[in-house]
Amino acid sequence: MSFQYAPLPSQRSLRLIHILPYDADPVLSCMLNAYPIDNAPPFDALSYAWHAGSKSGIASHTIKCNFKSMTIGASLYAAILQLRSDGDVPLLWADAISINQSDLEEKTSQVRMMEDVYKNARRVLVWLGEERLESEAEDGGDRMGVAIMERICEVWPEGTSLGRMSQDNCDKSSSDGSTTAVRGERSAIANTDIALDERDSNAAEPKLGERGETTSPLPTLPEYGSPQWMSFVNLLTRPWFRRLWVVQEFVLAQEALFLSGSLRVPPSVLLRAAFLCGQIGDVLSDIQESLARYAEGGREFSGACLQCHLLMLFKQKYLEGKDVELSELWTIASFTNATDERDKIFGLASFSSPLGKDIINYKTPATQIFIKIATMAIEQWLPFMIFARGGRQGLPSWVTDWSFRPSNKASIPLTSTWIRWKRSSIIPYPYMKPTKIEGNRLQLYGTRIDTLQAFASEPPAAKTTDTSAMYLSSDDSTVVGASPSTMKYYGEIAAWTKECLSHFTPDPVNPPPGVEEAFARTIVFDELKVNNVPIVNARPSQYVDAYRAWLRAAELVVNMPDWNGPDEEKRVWAEELLEVKDASEPLAHNFAVMTIGRKFCVSDTKHMGWVPSTAEEGDVVVLVVGMVLPLILRPIGDGEWTLIGEAYVHGVMEWNGTWRADTWFETFVLQ
Numbered sequence: 001m002s003f004q005y006a007p008l009p010s011q012r013s014l015r016l017i018h019i020l021p022y023d024a025d026p027v028l029s030c031m032l033n034a035y036p037i038d039n040a041p042p043f044d045a046l047s048y049a050w051h052a053g054s055k056s057g058i059a060s061h062t063i064k065c066n067f068k069s070m071t072i073g074a075s076l077y078a079a080i081l082q083l084r085s086d087g088d089v090p091l092l093w094a095d096a097i098s099i100n101q102s103d104l105e106e107k108t109s110q111v112r113m114m115e116d117v118y119k120n121a122r123r124v125l126v127w128l129g130e131e132r133l134e135s136e137a138e139d140g141g142d143r144m145g146v147a148i149m150e151r152i153c154e155v156w157p158e159g160t161s162l163g164r165m166s167q168d169n170c171d172k173s174s175s176d177g178s179t180t181a182v183r184g185e186r187s188a189i190a191n192t193d194i195a196l197d198e199r200d201s202n203a204a205e206p207k208l209g210e211r212g213e214t215t216s217p218l219p220t221l222p223e224y225g226s227p228q229w230m231s232f233v234n235l236l237t238r239p240w241f242r243r244l245w246v247v248q249e250f251v252l253a254q255e256a257l258f259l260s261g262s263l264r265v266p267p268s269v270l271l272r273a274a275f276l277c278g279q280i281g282d283v284l285s286d287i288q289e290s291l292a293r294y295a296e297g298g299r300e301f302s303g304a305c306l307q308c309h310l311l312m313l314f315k316q317k318y319l320e321g322k323d324v325e326l327s328e329l330w331t332i333a334s335f336t337n338a339t340d341e342r343d344k345i346f347g348l349a350s351f352s353s354p355l356g357k358d359i360i361n362y363k364t365p366a367t368q369i370f371i372k373i374a375t376m377a378i379e380q381w382l383p384f385m386i387f388a389r390g391g392r393q394g395l396p397s398w399v400t401d402w403s404f405r406p407s408n409k410a411s412i413p414l415t416s417t418w419i420r421w422k423r424s425s426i427i428p429y430p431y432m433k434p435t436k437i438e439g440n441r442l443q444l445y446g447t448r449i450d451t452l453q454a455f456a457s458e459p460p461a462a463k464t465t466d467t468s469a470m471y472l473s474s475d476d477s478t479v480v481g482a483s484p485s486t487m488k489y490y491g492e493i494a495a496w497t498k499e500c501l502s503h504f505t506p507d508p509v510n511p512p513p514g515v516e517e518a519f520a521r522t523i524v525f526d527e528l529k530v531n532n533v534p535i536v537n538a539r540p541s542q543y544v545d546a547y548r549a550w551l552r553a554a555e556l557v558v559n560m561p562d563w564n565g566p567d568e569e570k571r572v573w574a575e576e577l578l579e580v581k582d583a584s585e586p587l588a589h590n591f592a593v594m595t596i597g598r599k600f601c602v603s604d605t606k607h608m609g610w611v612p613s614t615a616e617e618g619d620v621v622v623l624v625v626g627m628v629l630p631l632i633l634r635p636i637g638d639g640e641w642t643l644i645g646e647a648y649v650h651g652v653m654e655w656n657g658t659w660r661a662d663t664w665f666e667t668f669v670l671q
Contacts, residue, residue, distance in 0.1 A: 003068040005100040008034055011109045014117060015098040016043050016091040019084045028081055029064040032097065037116055043091035045121035047249035047256075048075050049129075049239035050096065050339060065097065072096055075239075079127040082261060089125070093117060104362040112357045115252055115350045124253035126246070128238045131261025137234075138227055142260045145231035148222070149265075149273035235260065236274055236304035244336035245347045251314045252350065274308035307332070314351060324351040326377050327413075330387050333402055341366045341403035345373065354380070366403065367394045374399040375437050382435055382626040385442070386413050386646040397643040398442045398670045411597030411612060414525070414629060414646050435626065441640075442670040446624035447663055449652065450607055452617055452632070456500045456600040459591075460492035493554040503602045513544075520547035520587070522608050522650040525594050528586035535586060542586070549583035550591075556580065607652065612645035619644055622668065623652075633668060640669045 008015070018031040035041065050073055061077040062069050072080075076096055083089045099110045118124060134141040222228040240246055250256055258265040310332050317324055329352060333344040342362065349355045354376060359369065377384040378398070387400040395401055436443040497519075501508035504515050511519065520543040528535040528542060535542065556577045561569050598610045603621065611619070611632050619634050630652055632644040 001068050003032075003065045003070040005103070006034075008106065010036070012037050012113070014040065014093060014110070014113070016040065016093055017080075017097055018091055019080060019089065021087070022084060027064055028061070028077065028084065029067075030080070030097075032065050037113065037120060040120065041091060042122045043093055044089050045118055045124050045249065045253075046076075046079060046092055046094040046127060047124050047240070047246055048079050048094075048127035049243045049246075050075065051239070070097070075127065075129065078130050079125075079259070082127075082130075082259065083125070086262065093121065108360055108362050111346055111362075112360050114248060115357075118249055118252035119254070121253065123255040123257060124249055126240065126250065126256055126258045128235065128240050128258055128260045131263050132231075132234060137231065139231040139234070140228050141231060142235060142263055144228055145233075145235040146260075146263065146265055146269065148228070148232045149235075149269050152273040152276055153269060232273075233304075235270070236308075241304045241307050242335070242337050244333060244338045244344060247311065247314060247332060247336070248347050248350055250311055251318050271308045271312060274305045275312060277305055307336075318351065323353050324348075326352060326354070326373075326381075326384060327387065330400060330402070334404060338403075342369055344402040345369055370395060370402055371399050371440065373402070378435060378437070378442065382624070383629060385643065386629065386631075388643060388645075396440045396442070396671055399440075411645075412594060414594075414648060440671070444624045444626075444668045444670065445665050446622045446631075446668060447665055448620050449623055449630070450603040450605050450621040450649065452601050452611065452615055452619045452621065453604050454503060454602040454617070455611075455615070456496065458613075459595040459598075459600060460489050460496055487557060490554040490557040493551065494558070497551065500600050500608070504606065504608070516547070517544055518608065518650055520544050522610070522648070523547075523595070523600075524587050524590040525610065525648050526650070526653060527590055529589045530586050538586075546584055546587035549580040550587050552580045553577060553584050601647075603649070607649050609647055609649035609652075611647045615644050615647075621647060621649060621652075624668070625665070633670070636671065639667075640671050643670050 013034045014037050015032050015034050018033070020029040020031065060071050060073055062071050063077065063080075064070070073096065076094060080092070080094070083092065095110075100106050131143075132141045134143065139145075140147075256267050258267065258270050310328075313328075314324055314332075329348045333348060336344075338344050338347060340362075342364075345355065346360045349357055349360055355373070359372070374385065374388070374396075377400075384400070385398045388398050392401045392404075498508040500523075501511050501515065501519060504519075505511045517540050521540075524543070528538045528546060556573065561573050595610065597613055599613050599615070601609050601611045601615065603609070615632050616634070619632050622631050622633050624631055630647045630649050632647050633641040634644055636642050
């Protein structure tokens with residue numbers, strides 16, 4: 001007989017699971033009872049990925065709940081099976097069992113109460129999945145991955161600046177502040193027979209941007225190119241890190257503990273290691289290059305580092321009682337998964353008081369929820385509409401689709417560079433209301449400044465994680481080759497730059513100084529970066545020098561010498577390549593990241609810039625009252641327009657938000 005839910009006694013009640021021991025019944029069995037949340041006995045809450053698979057390959061399992069059959073997913077089954085074996089969980093809350101998922105009224109009520117569930121839990125157990133054993137994996141398995149994490153934490157201990165920054169946030173999620181992964185009470189390193197490189201662990205703290213004399217990214221860690229790095233990546237790219245609900249589940253926890261099978265990893269190990277790798281540009285880049293030989297895991301690894309960083313950021317803001325901005329919520333929603341698209345909103349409502357828990361209602365269609373949020377957000381901050389990506393039937397072009405998940409070719413909104421630092425200078429035109437929303441139409445006031453005329457072909461942006469990967473020898477750190485995607489990337493650069501510059505000069509190989517500088521600034525959105533940190537007030541010569549080094553690196557890679565040829569020729573080539581590659585890094589970062597999902601454009605008035613890849617000839621560049629960022633609009637007839645997206649137009653971005661008295665304003669009604 002199948003299990004049937006009884007109604008909860010009140011809206012402030014929750015169901016807790018008592019896992020029965022193996023001796024009572026070899027079949028996985030539990031008892032499910034209701035308690036008032038304000039007077040519940042001690043319990044743990046489980047955070048897991050609903051649709052993650054298992055080693056057995058079985059998608060679902062039948063258990064006994066209150067002596068009746070219940071079907072649960074493979075991930076939840078494996079987690080409860082492990083917790084039964086461990087025997088140290090008194091009572092458990094797990095959403096798939098504790099909530100009647102088929103009762104929309106109960107589901108709405110319970111999700112609105114989710115903040116209290118995780119705040120009142122004794123601890124949150126994060127189930128990453130079954131442990132990958134050394135015998136099952138060439139990279140050394142999960143314990144090797146944890147050992148690498150511990151070594152990273154040793155290199156930047158709490159006393160260093162980066163160590164303090166990461167530890168301060170991690171300690172808020174781990175009551176004991178431990179930096180040792182344990183199986184029971186034992187260190188993962190102490191229990192592994194896998195030998196890591198035993199170099200001096202007392203080396204001085206590395207400085208940002210310094211590679212040192214070793215070919216390993218950090219002292220005491222595997223060499224570049226070692227498959228052991230994949231053990232680290234495999235832990236950080238588990239399905240849990242791509243699930244949206246984990247943000248709330250982790251951030252609200254009094255204490256959290258990561259579980260991989262019986263291996264227990266404190267946040268002070270896992271999150272600190274990911275945070276440190278994500279904060280140090282050279283380290284992250286070098287790990288990605290190392291991974292490029294073995295798997296396409298580098299991009300996922302970078303995303304996992306960002307996810308860990310956002311978890312720590314949200315945790316800090318939550319503890320300080322600060323709201324998370326809607327743009328930040330959209331960022332994390334955009335690269336995480338949720339079974340129900342409305343959960344992209346519901347799972348983050350606890351972090352934004354403007355949203356509020358009243359928005360959680362599983363009887364309301366997703367499109368209505370998205371329109372309501374866009375209306376609220378745009379009335380408070382007009383630039384929020386640049387997060388709209390369009391293309392979804394039933395949604396106006398100016399409404400953000402929260403179910404959207406970027407692909408590798410999706411563009412990053414131009415918020416960090418061109419909105420945040422100029423928000424204080426946004427000056428509406430006197431006596432004119434910037435926006436007006438009527439039904440599904442958004443009315444804007446602005447002025448046309450240009451029309452799109454021509455476009456270059458798709459830029460040679462990073463299509464894989466190793467577009468700058470140069471293979472180094474293990475003995476003398478000289479270049480001995482380049483990956484196929486590196487060859488393709490650099491091979492396309494010369495042709496692409498000539499195509500772009502041919503619109504502005506008859507000699508694109510030797511453009512005039514003014515054109516060269518404008519192009520160098522445009523292709524990086526007027527921002528150079530070192531170790532992912534913008535160079536403040538960069539000089540024009542810095543843009544030009546980085547651009548020329550970038551072109552020279554492309555020329556050298558394309559004309560790689562024969563490796564069976566003279567050693568001196570190879571040495572000279574390798575030395576110059578490393579030199580120009582380092583000199584081009586401030587430009588290469590933004591070009592590789594920000595040009596994805598965009599195309600280079602030329603306007604009627606010969607402005608150069610970047611527009612969404614969906615832009616077409618004849619689309620209009622508009623400056624809108626209430627924004628400093630140009631928008632691309634497309635006329636659709638009857639005086640109405642479709643929003644295509646935001647744009648970077650060189651020579652226009654310096655506008656400070658003020659209007660001339662003779663400005664000719666138009667009304668733009670967006671559908």
